[in-house]
Amino acid sequence: MFLLILAAFAVGLLLGMRGHLQKIKRMKLVLPITLFLLFVMGFELGTNEELVRQLPKIGWMSLSIALLASLGSFLAAFFLERLLRKVRKGWFE
Amino acid sequence: MILMLSAVVAGIVCGRFLGFHLPSELVTGLLMVLVFVVGLDVGGEEKILSSIKANIPLILVQSSVTIGGTLLFAALGVLFLPLSLKEAMGVSAGFGWYSLSGVMISEMASPFLGAVSFAANIFREMIAIVCIPLLSRFSPLGSISLGGAASMDVLVGLIARHNSKKNTLVAFGQGVLVTLSVPVVISLFFRAG
Numbered sequence: 001m002f003l004l005i006l007a008a009f010a011v012g013l014l015l016g017m018r019g020h021l022q023k024i025k026r027m028k029l030v031l032p033i034t035l036f037l038l039f040v041m042g043f044e045l046g047t048n049e050e051l052v053r054q055l056p057k058i059g060w061m062s063l064s065i066a067l068l069a070s071l072g073s074f075l076a077a078f079f080l081e082r083l084l085r086k087v088r089k090g091w092f093e
Numbered sequence: 094m095i096l097m098l099s100a101v102v103a104g105i106v107c108g109r110f111l112g113f114h115l116p117s118e119l120v121t122g123l124l125m126v127l128v129f130v131v132g133l134d135v136g137g138e139e140k141i142l143s144s145i146k147a148n149i150p151l152i153l154v155q156s157s158v159t160i161g162g163t164l165l166f167a168a169l170g171v172l173f174l175p176l177s178l179k180e181a182m183g184v185s186a187g188f189g190w191y192s193l194s195g196v197m198i199s200e201m202a203s204p205f206l207g208a209v210s211f212a213a214n215i216f217r218e219m220i221a222i223v224c225i226p227l228l229s230r231f232s233p234l235g236s237i238s239l240g241g242a243a244s245m246d247v248l249v250g251l252i253a254r255h256n257s258k259k260n261t262l263v264a265f266g267q268g269v270l271v272t273l274s275v276p277v278v279i280s281l282f283f284r285a286g
Contacts, residue, residue, distance in 0.1 A: 005124055005197070005276055012129035013273075016136020024133060033127045034192045035100040040115055040123075041196050041211065042104020044204050047114060051204055052105070062184070062209045065170050066216030069185040070239050072166025074228070076158035077238035084151075 097192060101211070120200055127193070128276060135269055145266040148259075152266035159238040159271055160278070163188055180206055183282035187214035188241035188271045189221065194279060201283040218243055222251065229255035237264040242275055244268035 015021050045051050136142075145152060167185030171178050184206055187194025191214030199207020221239040225248065228236040233256050240248040245268025253261045 004121060005128055006280060008125035009128040009132045009273075009276055012132025013136040014132075016133040017142070019137065019139075021133055022137065024130065029130045030127065030134070031096075033123055033130070035096065037120065037123055037127065037196045038097055038100040038192055038211075039104040039107075040120055041199055041204075041207060042101035042106075043108035043111075043115060044104075044199065045101075045208055046105035046108020047111075048108075048204060051208065052109070054205060055208075058205070058208050058212055061170075061174050061176070062212035063216050064174060065167055065181065065185050065209070065213040066220060068166040068169055069163040069188075069213070070217055070220045070224070072162035072164075073159045073188075073238040073241065074162070074224075074232070074235045076162025076165075077155060078232045078235035080154060080158045081232055081234040 098215070120196065124193075124196060124200075131272070135272070144262060145269065148262060148266060152263055152270065155234060155238065155263055156267045156270035156274070159241060159267060160188065160274055162238065163241070164278075176209075179282055183279060184210035184213050186278040186282060187211075187217075187275060189214050189217045189244075190242040190272060190275050191215045191218065193275055197276065197279050198283060201279070217241065218247065221248055225251055226255050233257070233260045234263070237267060240264060240268065242268055242272040245272060 163185050164182045167182050168178055170176055170181035170185075174181060176184070180202070183202070184194070184198065187210055191211050194214050195207050195211025197207075198210045217239075221241070221243065224239055225236045228239070229252075237244055237252060237256065237260060240252060244252055244264040249261070249265060249268065252264045256264065
């Protein structure tokens with residue numbers, strides 16, 4: 001499955017860079033497809049009673065991951081910034 | 094974001110009452126169409142692509158530290174969450190692109206992990222919305238990295254309001270590269286099942 005998805009992504013990117021298929025771009029498909037996929041994801045969640053019971057657990061697990069992920073990427077970019085400032089003053093005005 | 098949350102909630106409610114399963118080929122097919130169209134969109138923005146090329150070294154490093162910092166700290170989740178290392182890092186690998194990461198992980202790993210990833214990446218976007226205005230003066234690049242993949246679409250307006258033009262461009266470039274990395278990184282973590 002992952003190969004199919006990556007292939008679709010690569011083909012889309014290449015065609016876009018060559019300026020093909022502008023008609024499809026104008027159809028604004030991203031939002032309707034996304035909404036439908038999220039509906040399907042919710043649907044699968046809803047049919048699984050075990051999973052519905054686990055929703056509170058999902059809440060705190062995901063909040064912990066989100067806090068860790070945000071802190072990690074902030075710190076990494078913060079240290080990059082300090083390093084760049086040292087290496088080359090005036091990089092950021 | 095509210096629209097997307099409503100779609101999930103509507104799905105949960107319908108699934109609760111209807112209770113039949115949808116074919117997973119349908120999801121795979123639609124995911125392919127979705128990433129194809131996103132690829133088409135990104136590839137077609139010639140002006141943006143060329144201005145990104147001009148700043149590519151900084152954008153590459155910024156995107157790498159955003160991805161690396163996220164995965165590294167999410168890995169700390171194994172210390173207190175009932176998740177394996179692969180799972181803790183994998184669910185964070187939406188980098189804010191909650192719709193794709195949620196759906197992909199529920200297909201490739203489990204609906205439970207997919208739901209965790211979906212919610213984690215929504216929370217990340219909310220954290221970014223709150224923190225970017227507060228932190229951009231203290232550390233522009235740090236605040237931009239909070240936006241992850243969303244810094245090329247949902248958050249670009251907010252970032253532009255609080256940052257210089259140059260850093261807004263870096264943010265956009267980071268959004269493009271991190272967005273491109275999402276399907277790849279998630280596949281790396283979960284393809285073995």
